[in-house]
Amino acid sequence: MTAIAKISLITGANKGIGLEAARSLGRLGAVVLMGARDGARGEAAVKVLREEGADAHFVQLDVTDVADVAAAARRIDKTYGRLDILVNNAGINVEWPAAKASEVSLEALRTTFETNVCGLVAVTNAMLPLLRRSPEGRIVNVSSEMGIPAWLAGSEMPAITGYSVSKAAVNMLTVLYANELRGTTVKVNACSPGFVATDINRGVGVLTAEQGARVEVAAATLDADGPSGVFLTADGTVPW
Numbered sequence: 001m002t003a004i005a006k007i008s009l010i011t012g013a014n015k016g017i018g019l020e021a022a023r024s025l026g027r028l029g030a031v032v033l034m035g036a037r038d039g040a041r042g043e044a045a046v047k048v049l050r051e052e053g054a055d056a057h058f059v060q061l062d063v064t065d066v067a068d069v070a071a072a073a074r075r076i077d078k079t080y081g082r083l084d085i086l087v088n089n090a091g092i093n094v095e096w097p098a099a100k101a102s103e104v105s106l107e108a109l110r111t112t113f114e115t116n117v118c119g120l121v122a123v124t125n126a127m128l129p130l131l132r133r134s135p136e137g138r139i140v141n142v143s144s145e146m147g148i149p150a151w152l153a154g155s156e157m158p159a160i161t162g163y164s165v166s167k168a169a170v171n172m173l174t175v176l177y178a179n180e181l182r183g184t185t186v187k188v189n190a191c192s193p194g195f196v197a198t199d200i201n202r203g204v205g206v207l208t209a210e211q212g213a214r215v216e217v218a219a220a221t222l223d224a225d226g227p228s229g230v231f232l233t234a235d236g237t238v239p240w
């Protein structure tokens, strides 16, 4: 971390891996803008991190709400004039039980895409002018190996179709944004936190949220010679 505090925005920061990423970035000295769709949950999380000493602030941000997204960008512009780190962490899985491709409901597909894909694009595009003003902008798209065809091909894992397809779209968006931003100081990477016990999987993961957040923070604090347009895990880069 440089002497000047980095300005960071984490979506879905009120709980789970996003909260732990916010906590870690706060400990590194970043200004932590904690996006949450619910005011009470967001403010409660901010209070906890502020009591721990972080420079944390609540940002009303439902990633599916264009008015929230625009207002968040305006506020960050007015207050800081730039954004150094965007962690697109907010995500949902609505398939309970997990649905095979032949059985997935269009409603589940649309709902998942609205948050995991459209929300990510809306937030990224609103924040990009601010990230371009950073000396070293970093965009972290929180994804999953479940969205990498090469990883899933031939697998006997139960399909979670809407979720997998949404994360495949996140992976492709990562490549497209990285290509578009090549030659700038903004790096764009996807990452997977691993299989983490959080509400998204009803607590069945094997890692803690703090462990899962490490790769998000590593991607958010990459040096100037770090990669762009790759998929990062705790064990290194995974081919698309």
Ligand SMILES: NC(=O)c1ccc[n+]([C@@H]2O[C@H](COP(=O)([O-])OP(=O)(O)OC[C@H]3O[C@@H](n4cnc5c(N)ncnc54)[C@H](OP(=O)(O)O)[C@@H]3O)[C@@H](O)[C@H]2O)c1
Pocket (backbone or CB within 6 Å): 011, 012, 013, 014, 015, 016, 017, 018, 035, 036, 037, 038, 041, 061, 062, 063, 064, 088, 089, 090, 091, 092, 115, 119, 142, 143, 144, 145, 192, 193, 194, 195, 196, 197, 198, 199, 200, 201, 205
């Ligand atoms: N846990 C895993 O094993 C695992 C593995 C791979 C990838 N991931 C990814 O990691 C990210 C974080 O997930 P998690 O495991 O920490 O799950 P989580 O505990 O369920 O947290 C998800 C967060 O996203 C927020 N969110 C959902 N919809 C939103 C919206 N429309 N606008 C803003 N925020 C919204 C939630 O807010 P509310 O509290 O208001 O619902 C919550 O803060 C997700 O992108 C997920 O796909 C998780």
